[in-house]
Amino acid sequence: MKNINITSILVLTLFSTIAISSCKKDSKQNLANRNWQLVWSDEFDGLQGSLPDTAYWNFDLGNGDNGWGNAELQSYTKDTANIRMDGNGHLQIVAIKSGTSFTSARITTKGKFEHKLGRIEASIKLPQGPGIWPAFWMLGSNIDSVSWPKCGEIDIMEYRGQQPNIVHGSLHGPGYSGGNPVTKSYALSSGRFDTDFHLFAVEWDEVKIDFFVDDYLYQRVNSKDVKGDWVYNQPFYLLLNIAVGGNFVGFPTSDTPFPQTMNIDFVRVYNKIK
Amino acid sequence: MRINRNISVLWLMIAMIIATISLSCERKLDELKPVSYPVIPEVFIDNFSSGLNYAAFGGSVLKAFDVDKEVTYHNSEASMKFEVPDANDPSGAYAGGVFFTSVGRDLSIFDALTFYIKASQPATIDVLGFGNDLGESKFQTSINAVSVNTSWKKVIIPLPDAKKLKAERGMFFYSEGPENSLGYTFWIDEVKFEKLGTIAYPRYTIQNGNNDVQSSFVGVNMKVGGLSSIFNMPNGIDQAVNISSAYFDFISSDESIVTVDENGNVAIVGGPGTAKISAEINGKKASGSLTIQSKGIFMPAPTPTANASDVISIFSDDYPNIAVNYYNGYWAPYQTTQSADFYVNGDHILYYTNFNFVGIEFSSPTMDASSMTYLHFDVYVPSNLTSNAQFKIELKDFGSGGTGSYITSIPAASSQQWVSFDIPISSFAGLTNRAKLAQLIFSTTTTGFTGFYADNIYLYR
Numbered sequence: 001m002k003n004i005n006i007t008s009i010l011v012l013t014l015f016s017t018i019a020i021s022s023c024k025k026d027s028k029q030n031l032a033n034r035n036w037q038l039v040w041s042d043e044f045d046g047l048q049g050s051l052p053d054t055a056y057w058n059f060d061l062g063n064g065d066n067g068w069g070n071a072e073l074q075s076y077t078k079d080t081a082n083i084r085m086d087g088n089g090h091l092q093i094v095a096i097k098s099g100t101s102f103t104s105a106r107i108t109t110k111g112k113f114e115h116k117l118g119r120i121e122a123s124i125k126l127p128q129g130p131g132i133w134p135a136f137w138m139l140g141s142n143i144d145s146v147s148w149p150k151c152g153e154i155d156i157m158e159y160r161g162q163q164p165n166i167v168h169g170s171l172h173g174p175g176y177s178g179g180n181p182v183t184k185s186y187a188l189s190s191g192r193f194d195t196d197f198h199l200f201a202v203e204w205d206e207v208k209i210d211f212f213v214d215d216y217l218y219q220r221v222n223s224k225d226v227k228g229d230w231v232y233n234q235p236f237y238l239l240l241n242i243a244v245g246g247n248f249v250g251f252p253t254s255d256t257p258f259p260q261t262m263n264i265d266f267v268r269v270y271n272k273i274k
Numbered sequence: 275m276r277i278n279r280n281i282s283v284l285w286l287m288i289a290m291i292i293a294t295i296s297l298s299c300e301r302k303l304d305e306l307k308p309v310s311y312p313v314i315p316e317v318f319i320d321n322f323s324s325g326l327n328y329a330a331f332g333g334s335v336l337k338a339f340d341v342d343k344e345v346t347y348h349n350s351e352a353s354m355k356f357e358v359p360d361a362n363d364p365s366g367a368y369a370g371g372v373f374f375t376s377v378g379r380d381l382s383i384f385d386a387l388t389f390y391i392k393a394s395q396p397a398t399i400d401v402l403g404f405g406n407d408l409g410e411s412k413f414q415t416s417i418n419a420v421s422v423n424t425s426w427k428k429v430i431i432p433l434p435d436a437k438k439l440k441a442e443r444g445m446f447f448y449s450e451g452p453e454n455s456l457g458y459t460f461w462i463d464e465v466k467f468e469k470l471g472t473i474a475y476p477r478y479t480i481q482n483g484n485n486d487v488q489s490s491f492v493g494v495n496m497k498v499g500g501l502s503s504i505f506n507m508p509n510g511i512d513q514a515v516n517i518s519s520a521y522f523d524f525i526s527s528d529e530s531i532v533t534v535d536e537n538g539n540v541a542i543v544g545g546p547g548t549a550k551i552s553a554e555i556n557g558k559k560a561s562g563s564l565t566i567q568s569k570g571i572f573m574p575a576p577t578p579t580a581n582a583s584d585v586i587s588i589f590s591d592d593y594p595n596i597a598v599n600y601y602n603g604y605w606a607p608y609q610t611t612q613s614a615d616f617y618v619n620g621d622h623i624l625y626y627t628n629f630n631f632v633g634i635e636f637s638s639p640t641m642d643a644s645s646m647t648y649l650h651f652d653v654y655v656p657s658n659l660t661s662n663a664q665f666k667i668e669l670k671d672f673g674s675g676g677t678g679s680y681i682t683s684i685p686a687a688s689s690q691q692w693v694s695f696d697i698p699i700s701s702f703a704g705l706t707n708r709a710k711l712a713q714l715i716f717s718t719t720t721t722g723f724t725g726f727y728a729d730n731i732y733l734y735r
Binding site for chain 2 (some may be wrong): 032049100128129161162163164188189190191194195198253255256257
């Protein structure tokens with residue numbers, strides 16, 4: 001019985017290899033094998049309609065200074081209309097239009113979970129529409145003492161709702177911030193990021209940060225390539241949000257569908273095992 | 275907790291194996307395809323693609339379309355130029371026509387028709403689409419009110435269910451009238467079918483998204499209506515698309531009661547009983563439904579016996595009817611009465627629902643009923659009347675006759691059967707003259723009297 005199983009698996013494996021090599025155009029990446037140990041995660045398994053765990057997360061509230069520095073339009077709340085568990089293992093952040101104003105939510109792990117180096121990933125199904133700007137990102141934990149952009153910013157995933165097949169990975173630091181970050185985009189040739197969950201990740205060590213979509217490496221930033229200080233040898237904290245409007249994305253139009261929901265399946269942080 | 279990458283690789287392999295199995299199954303089915311049409315994505319790039327023809331719509335300017343070598347997208351060789359006429363142009367009222375092939379094309383691998391468009395001035399184009407083949411146009415698909423301006427922009431028209439487009443002949447069509455009575459010119463270039471993969475979230479509706487319930491009888495035919503679709507476009511914006519009924523797969527929950535064909539034609543074939551019509555496209559359920567409560571065999575109203583020469587008929591299949599402006603005036607703001615008239619076994623029936631009052635007008639011309647002595651009508655109340663229902667009938671004369679009214683009752687025992695009324699016109703208190711009769715008004719103040727069928731409404735002597 002056992003032998004039969006093994007044989008059939010072998011046959012099927014052979015078969016699948018043939019089919020893939022004949023059908024799939026994507027080149028295969030050969031990355032060095034790494035072993036990761038999970039050190040922190042939120043699987044968002046809370047009860048339907050509950051808020052994210054405050055042992056892990058803070059809520060940023062209100063309009064921020066100058067729309068959180070980017071002329072964003074939304075006011076952040078901690079209402080369950082804007083942020084809640086769906087009861088099926090997802091966190092939902094919802095951007096809502098009411099009249100001419102917008103509400104949404106932004107959560108951070110500042111002071112609750114701060115981490116240096118490793119692999120940081122989240123599985124997310126994105127929203128869509130012009131002026132919708134969701135992000136999964138990190139800020140240097142020393143932001144209050146050295147301020148931005150000296151603290152450093154790692155944008156694991158940013159996205160413009162009017163281009164639902166493109167995501168961006170960026171670093172902002174001293175000398176390369178705002179409209180001039182170190183950045184690259186990753187586009188799906190036939191598909192969108194708002195129709196299914198995709199895995200957005202960085203792998204981060206002392207001298208480089210690699211950006212991944214669905215485990216495909218699309219950007220490697222080496223410390224020596226950055227035109228400014230490498231400010232990533234210190235702890236960072238995590239952020240998740242949907243902004244509405246702002247310098248990066250432009251403004252929502254009357255055609256932007258509302259409400260818009262970002263579904264987050266999990267956020268996981270790993271350390272590299274030597 | 276240690277995450278072992280090897281384990282994920284194993285899972286990935288298993289997933290691939292499963293994917294391979296389903297892939298190979300699909301291919302086997304494909305090989306059984308009996309007839310295949312050519313896969314040609316190009317419609318008009320720099321010239322007519324293979325087998326493409328053009329025909330202008332009737333009433334349009336026949337020469338509105340021409341191939342242009344001056345204004346082209348990205349300095350390509352040629353574009354399609356459309357000259358929209360001024361209002362009152364003797365050569366035609368609008369620009370419109372069809373690009374079609376004589377042999378069908380297989381579009382099933384594509385998900386959109388795309389092209390670039392610009393115009394001599396900002397304008398809103400009435401209709402752009404495909405699937406019009408000057409014949410059945412079974413899979414006609416279009417978008418309305420397309421904004422254009424003096425810069426080239428890309429237009430995308432989604433293919434709702436490309437699987438059905440295995441032999442399509444309608445490649446492109448357009449229709450546009452003057453803007454503010456003035457003509458202008460627009461150009462279209464690089465027309466082709468594409469596989470974009472970035473159109474998402476199709477949403478379909480029937481019955482305008484409502485879950486409608488209707489009572490009916492064996493022999494009645496109707497059509498599923500209120501069809502629409504919305505797609506989220508590659509720029510994240512929702513786009514409404516007009517799609518034909520043939521894209522929908524209609525389903526009856528009980529074919530012994532109600533059948534529905536591929537075009538949404540509904541036939542009540544049995545009952546008493548209930549069947550629900552729903553629909554889907556490419557396996558995605560449409561919102562909205564039509565539930566038919568079949569009451570079984572329809573019992574017609576008694577056949578009238580009066581001599582045709584002694585009758586002025588307002589509504590009957592047994593006499594010629596006079597000109598009637600309307601059988602339901604929808605008089606705002608207090609009228610609640612709706613109409614759900616039906617046609618069964620050769621017999622037209624008025625059906626007033628949600629009844630409080632309703633007027634029938636026959637004012638152009640008015641009726642000279644001076645020699646008539648009786649008003650006849652047949653009424654059937656499909657619900658259960660709980661108490662004696664009050665039924666008020668008014669006749670209104672648009673000359674000097676004023677309005678006459680007559681109140682009668684319908685006993686509870688006469689629910690669900692035809693009741694014939696023959697009311698002497700002299701009983702209409704207040705009607706002093708009937709040389710210019712123009713309105714007949716039914717009303718009730720009784721609760722529970724929520725609707726009725728009516729037939730054979732006529733005056734006679």
